Amino acid sequence: MAANKTYWKNAEQLNENSPLVDQLEQKEFAEYVPVNEFLEDKESLEDSSTSRRDFLKYVGFSTAAASLAACEGPVIKSVPYVVQPEQIRPGVANYYATAIADGFDYGSILIKTREGRPIKVENNPDAPTLGGANARVHASVLSMYDTQRLQGPKANGSDISWEDLHLQVGAKLNALAVTGKEVVLLTQTFASPTTTKIIAAFLAKYPNVKHVSFDTVASSDAVAAFEEAYGVRALADYDFSKAETIVSVGADILGDWQGGGYDSGYSKSRVPHKHHGKASMSKHFQFEANMTLSGAAADHRVPATPSAQKNILAHIYGALMGTAVSGTLSDAHQAKVTAAIAALKAAGDKGVVVSGIQDQGAQALVLAINNALGSQVMDADSPRLIRQENGTEVKAVIDSVVAGTLGGLITVGINPAFTLPEGKAFADGMRKLDLSVAFSMKEDETASAAQYIAALPHYLESWGDYEFKAGHFALAQPTIRPLFDTLQFQDAILKWTGSEQSYYDAIQDNWSANILGGNSWNSVLHDGYFSTNSSNKANYSSRDLSSTVNALATAKAEGMELTLYTKTGMGDGQQANNPWLQEFPDPITRVTWDNYLTVSASDANALGLKNVNVANGALNGSYAKVTVGETSLTVPVVIQPGQAKGSVGLALGYGERMGVQDEMQIGVNAFAFYYNAKDVQVASVSLADGYHEFACTQLHNTLMGRGDIVKETTLEVFNTKDKSYWNAVPMVSKNHIEQEVTSPEVDMWQNFDRSIGHHFNLSIDLNACTGCGACVIACHAENNVPVVGKTEVRRSRDMHWLRIDRYYSSEETFEGDLTTKENISGIGDSLTTFGRMEQASENPQVTFQPVMCQHCNHAPCETVCPVAASSHGRQGQNHMAYNRCVGTRYCANNCPYKVRRFNWFLYNKNDEFDYHMNNDLGRMVLNPDVVVRSRGVMEKCSMCIQKTQKTILDAKLDGREIVDGEFQTACSAACSNGAMTFGDINDKESKVAELKANDRMYHLLESVGTKPNVMYQTKVRNL
């Protein structure tokens, strides 16, 4: 039975001799608290002239003295505005629509500001394009309050005024124009229509200047293939909500593939909807080397090395187009390819094939296949414009900088000296140029090599206009006055062109002339987005692909294949100094504060690479020496279930050393391997000395060994069997009669009548959750959750109120093993069964489960609190009164869900925790409606009571009833995938009430009888 699958989290748990698993299951606080050690330290006690009694006297006296001295309250000053801006009312939040386009992440968002300070990023759910913010975008508000930002322009290392910079750069530009020496304007992809115009005007004035777009993590092969097929430098867009069959060959469609943002559409097609009594959902095949979010969500995940992916894509093409393809696939691959092709054929125009293979030929095949399928999922008419790099152009620029043949270089929003494998040579070359200007927010590797550093404002301080997708526009507006003496690149370039216009005026002019078409500027600025209804039809020009197919079909690689990828938290690494993102656990490995080499278990065995858990459960990993070409790096290793044999993975974006504070200078710079901007490299891997200490949230807060945590079934079972078969309510025995645990007969609690007023419930759909982690960061920002740092996370003291548990399971072929396990008797036998499951670690199924406080109606934490700091509200929320808490931690010990977090230290205004809460700038991001907790108190998810209270108050002030959808928590508002639905179940019409009655609904550890107000929807796989 699918629901009885045993989930496991780590290979350690398969080791029958490991005492750790048992120990961690028993201990909430894995780290040893050294109280006894201190008291029993005889030597130092005898040395001391102070006896224990004396000490207590002193403590008593000084405490009394201190508290008496503290009786005088501090004098608190209040300084009102001299002239209060009309739209600012202290204590009331304002929201502004704006857009992010930092060269890696693009999207329309809303910004919440309090008293003029941006404090939170929200999705812009009305925006038709890229309206859902990912974890990095949610965290980007903190990057504005970054102490490492440049505070003004610089020339040769010393401060300079903007006027002088304009004069000096202008003079040098003119001099270079006279000599005719080439100057390159190397910029991030702006996707901005007005910027394009401004740059064109600049180029017209200086004909010796050339504009080249540079993407830190490029998709130039896909762009080139699209250009060849459709004549536009762009990327095909995909709407996976229309899909019935998705076949992905190496494309992390739920990650950052081609700019990301595909997950909300994907999730829509993944929730089984009943039509005429039969539920349907999309079917997803994923062929990949690294374990990705997409692989985790897929129905069929097939590990395949990058070269095997090429073969697979060629065979899919061959089978669909009816052409013969040379070479053969392995049996396992062939079986899945056959199944994928059958599913594609069944889906017809609802099928789609996508690929992340960085090869123009492969991308051309994908476009050809989707055209042949007539896929509705692919949108070539309105393609994405957010990746523009042309690989050959960039290569030429790099070569000329390194060779010193270039006259001048202006970089904007990029850090090539760090993100190019030849970065050092690039920086050296840059120093020799006649003119080098770096527009940058940080004094990074590129900026420090440049003569002039033009300090850029953060995007929340800037104007901007964007065209993410042809015909789909967005506007960005400043949400705060620039914190520092910064200038937008466009304003500077306008000045250098000799224009008197500001960028803001230029945008307005351009929009009213070319884009708005009579629509109101103010209303578009208010909405943040604008779409034109162009019925532009892209024409596919086909060509002969037979040689390409053959090249792909016979592709082979010698040695270990390394796939460089971007992590959900860090992306391309431009927010490396953001502590929220550093402490964000990777959804797959759940490692924080690091990048690492992911290796399959069998390769690790062969190479002697190990992962071990030390006494407190923390993870240690061997180091491996990875060599690509001439470059070697020593990288810690994480053994990754599902990693294709013969392949390894390494995340980009780490290892930044400049413009990053000491605590966050971590990881290794994988860009050193990013030759020719290709994410796949052939590497050799060998064991290196020593062990690396990871800060992994993987082996603590264990829910292992107990059932009804993640419920899962297949679409077939879901359609044919009764709910009691695949989602049975646990039974308990009373007087030897089996009864459902939900029955009041077996309940020792008295039920409180919650039918009056609001009763909040949160539903989490495991089918829609992709594990993207946007909710984790949103919760961080909303609730002032502290960052504790790597060492504390390693001690299992992370503070996230909301975690996303990731469980690996065995595949369906283990059905027999499970039956055996059910029939075994004795512990030895059961451990043998676990031992057999080890084989599944080659390619497990993966499930994500967001877990926060379950707000139990019968809460175990409330009964054990000696001071009643934890109490229950009638609206269903489990309240936590921090000021009452004395820190006994009984509640955390008694919580079956392990969601309570203890403040072991003071995490604000403490130099030991030198993150954003330790400086005035960083503290500006704190939410004034939520208290910052102090040392020694317990905290946990409050179900965003500040938000529900606000909604209620707004309704009271307006004198109206609350409509469904108004109640939101930070996590449910951040979830653009529709996995989290929050609302009032006493409102019978509400969506959450409907979900509560859904057949898929179950509660976490229902057998415990806690009656949680958080519910989950059983995961259904379309096998």
Next chain:
Amino acid sequence: MRKISLDAVAGVKNIVLALVITMSFTVNAQDADPMAGKKLFNANCAACHKLNKKAVGPALKGVSAKYDKEWLYSWIKNSSAMIKAGDAQAVAIWEEYNKTAMTAFPLLSDSDIDNILAYTDYTPPAQAVAAGTTAPVAAQDSFSNDIILGALALVFGILVMMLILVNRTLQKIAAAQGVELAPKEEKPARRPLWQAFAQNQFLVLISVVFLLLSSAYFAYGYLMQVGVDQGYMPVQPIHYSHKIHAGANQIECKYCHSSARVSKHSGIPSLNVCMNCHQNIAEYNGEEDLENGYTKDFYTKEIKKLYAAVGWDEENQQYTGKTEPVKWVRIHNLPDFVYFNHAQHVQVGQIECQTCHGPVEEMEVMYQYSPLTMGWCINCHRETNVKVENNEYYSKIHEALSKKYGVEKLTVAQMGGLECGKCHY
């Protein structure tokens, strides 16, 4: 548009002219009444003019001497027409005062204007005498009380002295007469009281218990007032008198503390709100409290502090742009772990500001009236009924809850207002 407005101006001009002609005969016949003029002045002119000082417009004391009366009539009734017509005097004034045209008062009759002019010329008869006579009366009052008390004390002193003298005399007489005064009887040596007490264990126990209990009582009382700042009355950078503003002038609290309606904060008004009135009120002319030194001069000086902070140049009636935000001392401080929302109480609950802040309209210096302790909050939540009337949010929940509790009115507590998480998050 432009043409029409010009026509309108011309029309008004004609009417004014007609009025002037018809009324010019009667005007001089009457004696102008400065008291009626004062009323009119306060109603129409005081917003921009002062008698002795330049404000938005010129000082008006003796203005009738400066200009021709007929000229003044037409100026007051429609100055902009005169400026447009190019009247030299009119243009001169217009240019002197930053080209701000004076509001036209076509509805003022010539006699009204006469009254106003009479008021501007009026010098009140010296009141110094009257003031001089009243003050000593008050002083005499307190003086006489002292005398009576002093006299009584003296009488008692003399009586005591007399008794002592009588006693002494009688003793002397007795000695002279040889009368033996009965010597004090020598009693057998008794244990001193304290020893007896100390040896009685029961008493000792009782008194120790009593002492401990009473000291615990006082210690508890002392500790419970730690951090309670009831009565906290700090000295503010500007002596702002709520008594004058909310009391004497009856300004609604939420005129200045407007965000109390919509926000968690009641808000300290920004200085531009002060200037809504104080642009014209540069001097204090109300009642004085001489005992505390709150003279008119004192208050006027405080208004000047406001001008300095907001950067208002009184001479030229314009903002200089040099501002100096006022650092008020915050009086009502709730700890960080409490969430309090003014809008909930003021707008939804319709609670008077005075319920928590006390008789603010009587406070010369603002102080913390309520203890602001949790017990104080909770008590109020227990006793206060929720204002459910005309608020649709409450209609369903009120019906259900009143059925449940069998009551017509619901207290905040019954609504869930005692739950920890409602205020602590």
